[in-house]
Amino acid sequence: MAEQKLKKNLGLFDVFVFGIGPMLSSGIFLLPGMVYAKVGPAAILAYLIAGILIIPPLLSKAELTTAMPRAGGTYYFMDRSMGPLVGTITGIGTWLALAFKSAFALIGLGAYLVFFIGLAVKPVALGLCAIFAGLSISGVKNVGRFQAVFVSVLLGILMFFIGKGLFSAEISKFQPFFTSESESLLGAVGFVFVSFAGITKIASMAEEVEDLERNIPWGMMLALGTAVSIYILCLSVMIGVMPVGDLANTLTPVVDAVERFTGPWGKYVMTGAGILAFAAAANVGLTASSRYPLAMSRDNIFPDFWKKVGRFHTPTRSIILTTLVMMGFILFLSPEGVAKLASVLKLLIFGIINLAVIVMRESKIAAYDPGFRSFGYPWMQIIGLITPLVLIPAMGLMAMIFSAGIVLTGILWYLFYAEKRVQRSAAVYQVFQRIGSAADSDIYHELRQLMREKGLRREDQFEEVIVRAGILWAEPDEEQKEIIKRASRKIAKQAQIDARDVFKILLREIEDEVTPLGKHIALPHARLEGVQNPELVIVHCKEGIQLNEGEDPVYAIFILVSPKKDPQQHLRFLSELANRAENIDFAGAWRELESDRSVRNSFLRTGKVTEYVIESEKLVDKPLREFQIHEDCLIAVINRNGDMVMPHGHTTLKMGDRLTLIGKQEAVDETINYFRSHT
Numbered sequence: 029m030a031e032q033k034l035k036k037n038l039g040l041f042d043v044f045v046f047g048i049g050p051m052l053s054s055g056i057f058l059l060p061g062m063v064y065a066k067v068g069p070a071a072i073l074a075y076l077i078a079g080i081l082i083i084p085p086l087l088s089k090a091e092l093t094t095a096m097p098r099a100g101g102t103y104y105f106m107d108r109s110m111g112p113l114v115g116t117i118t119g120i121g122t123w124l125a126l127a128f129k130s131a132f133a134l135i136g137l138g139a140y141l142v143f144f145i146g147l148a149v150k151p152v153a154l155g156l157c158a159i160f161a162g163l164s165i166s167g168v169k170n171v172g173r174f175q176a177v178f179v180s181v182l183l184g185i186l187m188f189f190i191g192k193g194l195f196s197a198e199i200s201k202f203q204p205f206f207t208s209e210s211e212s213l214l215g216a217v218g219f220v221f222v223s224f225a226g227i228t229k230i231a232s233m234a235e236e237v238e239d240l241e242r243n244i245p246w247g248m249m250l251a252l253g254t255a256v257s258i259y260i261l262c263l264s265v266m267i268g269v270m271p272v273g274d275l276a277n278t279l280t281p282v283v284d285a286v287e288r289f290t291g292p293w294g295k296y297v298m299t300g301a302g303i304l305a306f307a308a309a310a311n312v313g314l315t316a317s318s319r320y321p322l323a324m325s326r327d328n329i330f331p332d333f334w335k336k337v338g339r340f341h342t343p344t345r346s347i348i349l350t351t352l353v354m355m356g357f358i359l360f361l362s363p364e365g366v367a368k369l370a371s372v373l374k375l376l377i378f379g380i381i382n383l384a385v386i387v388m389r390e391s392k393i394a395a396y397d398p399g400f401r402s403f404g405y406p407w408m409q410i411i412g413l414i415t416p417l418v419l420i421p422a423m424g425l426m427a428m429i430f431s432a433g434i435v436l437t438g439i440l441w442y443l444f445y446a447e448k449r450v451q452r453s454a455a456v457y458q459v460f461q462r463i464g465s466a467a468d469s470d471i472y473h474e475l476r477q478l479m480r481e482k483g484l485r486r487e488d489q490f491e492e493v494i495v496r497a498g499i500l501w502a503e504p505d506e507e508q509k510e511i512i513k514r515a516s517r518k519i520a521k522q523a524q525i526d527a528r529d530v531f532k533i534l535l536r537e538i539e540d541e542v543t544p545l546g547k548h549i550a551l552p553h554a555r556l557e558g559v560q561n562p563e564l565v566i567v568h569c570k571e572g573i574q575l576n577e578g579e580d581p582v583y584a585i586f587i588l589v590s591p592k593k594d595p596q597q598h599l600r601f602l603s604e605l606a607n608r609a610e611n612i613d614f615a616g617a618w619r620e621l622e623s624d625r626s627v628r629n630s631f632l633r634t635g636k637v638t639e640y641v642i643e644s645e646k647l648v649d650k651p652l653r654e655f656q657i658h659e660d661c662l663i664a665v666i667n668r669n670g671d672m673v674m675p676h677g678h679t680t681l682k683m684g685d686r687l688t689l690i691g692k693q694e695a696v697d698e699t700i701n702y703f704r705s706h707t
Contacts, residue, residue: 038236038237038238038243039237039238039239039243040239040242040243040246040247041176042176042237042243042247043237043243043244043246043247043248043251044247044250044251045176045178045179045180046247046312046316047247047248047250047251047252048179048250048251048254048255049178049179049305049309049312050129050133050309050312050313051223051224051251051255051259052179052182052183052186052255052258052305052309053133053136053137053305053306053309053310054129054132054133054136054223054306054309055075055220055223055224055255055259056186056258056259056262056263056282056305057136057140057280057281057282057301057302057305057306058132058135058136058139058279058280058281058306059219059220059223060262060263060266060275060281060282061275061276061277061278061279061281062219063075063216063219063220064266064267064275064276064281065276065277066212066215066216066219067206067212067213067216068204068205068206068272069201069202069203069204069205069206069267070205070206070213070216071216071220071263071267072260072263072264072267073205073213074213074216074217074219074220075220075223075256075259075260075263076256076260077213077217078217078220078221078223078224079224079252079255079256079259081217081221081415081419082221082224082252082378083252083408084382084402084408084409084411084412084415085378085379085381085382085412086248086249086252087402087403087404087408088381088382088384088385088402088408088409088412089102089105089248089381090244090245090248090249090400090402091385091398091400091401091402092105092109092381092384092385092388092398093105093234093240093244094240094241094244094245094398094399094400095388095396095397095398095399096108097234097235097237097240098234098235098323102118102119102122102377102381103115103118103119103122103123103320103323103324104323105381105384106118106119106380106381106384107119107327107329109383109384109387109388109391110380110383110384110387112327112329112442112446112447112450113438113439113442113447114380115327115329116324116329116438116439116441116442116446117434117435117438117439117442118377118380118438119320119323119324119329119438120434120437120438120441121373121376121377121434121435121438122320122373122377123317123320123321123324123350124353124373124434125373125374125377126313126316126317126320127313127317127350127353127354127357128357128373129309129313129374130309130310130313130314130317130354131153131157131354131355131357131358133306133309133310133313134153134156134157134160134306134310134354134358135150135153135358136279136302136305136306136309137152137153137156137302137303137306137307137310138150138151138152138153138156139279139280140280140283140299140302140303140306141156141303150358150359153358154355154358154359156307156310157310157314157351157354157355157358158351160307160310160314161314161347161348161351164314164315164318164342164347165342165344165347166342178304178305178307181301181304182301182304182305183254183258185297185298185300185301185304186258186262186301189262189265189282189285189286189298189301190258190261190262190265192289192290193262193265193268193269193285193286193289194261194264194265194268195289196265196268196269196288196289197264197265197267197268197269198268198269199268201267201268201269201270201272202267202268212422214418214419214422215419215422215423215424217419217422218372218375218419218420218422218423219423221374221375221419223259224252224255240399241398241399241400242399244400245400262282265285266281266282266285269285269288269289270284270285270288280299280302282298282301282302283295283298283299283302286298314347314350314351314354315347317350317354318343318346318347318349318350318351319343319346320346320350321334321343321345321346321349321350322334322335322337322343322346325346327450328446328449328450329441329442329445329446329449329450333345334346334349372420372423372430372431373430373431373434375415375416375419375420376416376420376431376434378412378415378416379412379413379415379416379417381412382408382409382410382412382413383409383413385402385405385409386406386409389405389406394595394596394599395596395599396596397596397599397600489662489664490601490604491632491662491664491690492662492664492665492690493561493562493563493564493601494564494628494631494632495628495632495637495664495665495688495690496522496563496664496665496672496674496688497563497564497565497566497628498515498518498519498522498564498565498566499565499566499568499624499627499628500514500515500518500565500566500567500568501567501568501570502567502568502569502570502571502573504570504571505571506573508573509535511567511569511573511585512531512534512535512552512587513531515534515565515567515585515587516528516530516531516534516587518565519563519565519587519589521671521672522563522672523556523558523559523560523561523563523589524558525556525558525559529556530554530556530589533554533556534552534554534587547609547610547614548572548580548581548582548583548584548614548615549582549583549584549585549586549609549614550582550584550585550586551585551586551587551588551602551605551606552585552586552587552588553587553588553589553590553598553602554588554589554590555589555590555591555592555594555595555598556589556590556591556592557592559589559590559591559592560591560674561591561674562588562589562590562591562597562598562601563588563589563590564586564587564588564589565586565587566584566585566586566587566627566628566631567584567585567586567587568583568584568618568621568627569581569582569583569584569585570583570619583614583615583618583619584609584612584614584618586605586609588601588602588605605631608631612630612631618630632690637688637689637690638688638689638696638700639686639687639688639689640686640687640689640699640700640703641684641685641686641687642681642682642683642684642685642686642687642703643683643684644703644706645683646706647681647703647706648680648681648682648683649680649681649682650680650681651677651678651679651680652675652676652677652678652679652680652681653677653678655702655703656702657699657702658691658695658696658698658699658702659695660691660692660694660695661689661690661691661692661695661696661698661699662689662690662691663675663687663688663689664688664689664690665688666679666681666685666686666687666688667685667686667688668682668684668685668686669684673685675687
């Protein structure tokens, strides 16, 4: 049975609100008093350091997410980079960490609701857990709508709190900045680290994000920058307006602080803000953490039962399981205990995620094609690896014992349940291959499939390649060698390289039977030195030819040659050709096509393709960069006396040039009208 896919309907704003929502809850509305009790005013520094230390895992996770957008985020990255044993350990650890964090948010939400309803915190938190489970089951877009409302209102209230509170803050209350307890600053940094953990939750839902390569890194970075600024400013207000003893002993620090400079009405407003903050954190936390049992079930790490996707395209059973786990945490752990365990787990996982980037990069797998690459490699990742080694011991012996317990649980689960059910390779084996050990190609093929699902990047001008593609019509009974020879000459002319080199490589591709075949098509391809841009020739074989004995006849041959320097783009173009070929009946309607234009149009997905001929002296000998061409219109190719010219900004137009324009209808029409106005 085909794997059930999750729906893509999350944009940049959704990524931003999913990232910042969890950070605006416990980090502001619950933890400040606990952290202040440990280190005094230096709590500000603890938050700042934690915000800086989250940058390496954030960059690493953004890179891995844009390369491998799958439900389960961290688990999937670690499994495919380090193997199923490490994947099992990190999958269980991350799932529990997110569940801890979400349970912590529900406890905070219960604490603020008590102000209005007068019930015990834990029963309220349990009821809210069930409510958010129902919302998560109803669909991720519904979760996103609620999240957008929560975050927008919350940001407005916090801006008011900061703007008014800073004028009431007393500088003297920041002295001394370092108290006698400040030697535990590292422990405080580790303790508040959980506040930033929510920023990467969106990786768990990457399978549901549109325009992944733009929205994931930008959404994460915008969320982090906003959160760090708000943390520091809000904490400065709390320290500046509250007595030392009061701040160190409260679970509702913002509410207690705002009453100091607004009176009772501010207390009600900020209590409402706290409810929104914890609701936002619990909302996204439950949704994100529930994707881990789904992902691990897909890979046979967990039983098949948990991968069922319900009628709302959400992992219903996985959501219910995660809800029950969170309820257990709420019942049996204290707020500080939940916060500390969540921080320890996130530190552990965030450290390992940096190693995954190193492994994927050093494996040199061509199909590893992240749309965003972490800057500062590998030093950024090395810093990310060192961070948990420093912070976890500073959090005490129980933290280290708990970390070891999670690792042991993952190992035992893998050995006694998953090992016999999993047959899968990892990128780390490819690293070993480079020093003499054997590697498996499974991970390469899986990454190729992910490339195909992700599709093209913004900078990939695939439509342009199709428009300028050479079209050949195979003669009846023409031998395949002659067809390849003719195609090689056409590609060589387009790419301005030696036709003999192209012919030799393409013929070897077919003879070695490594050319992708299926649905009556063949895709011989090569990456060559000297080629500046991808070039394509489409061969139409109405009568069909037999490339390999015993195979179905081939009615279309797509010959792609790309620059040697960019293997990822070459693979993306091959994947896109395969995607578009799925919608064409090559054994039927394709064979009835009779013109070059009809062949090209069957592969184009743009709004309009048209030609404009330069017939005015006013347009001649001027570079293209001087013309105001609509941004949604592309000059794909210039046909000049039978030769194809690749247009650039400095390309000058000549009399009789035939410009092929592609793009949206209105953009193409506007560009043509612009040229006509200069005649």
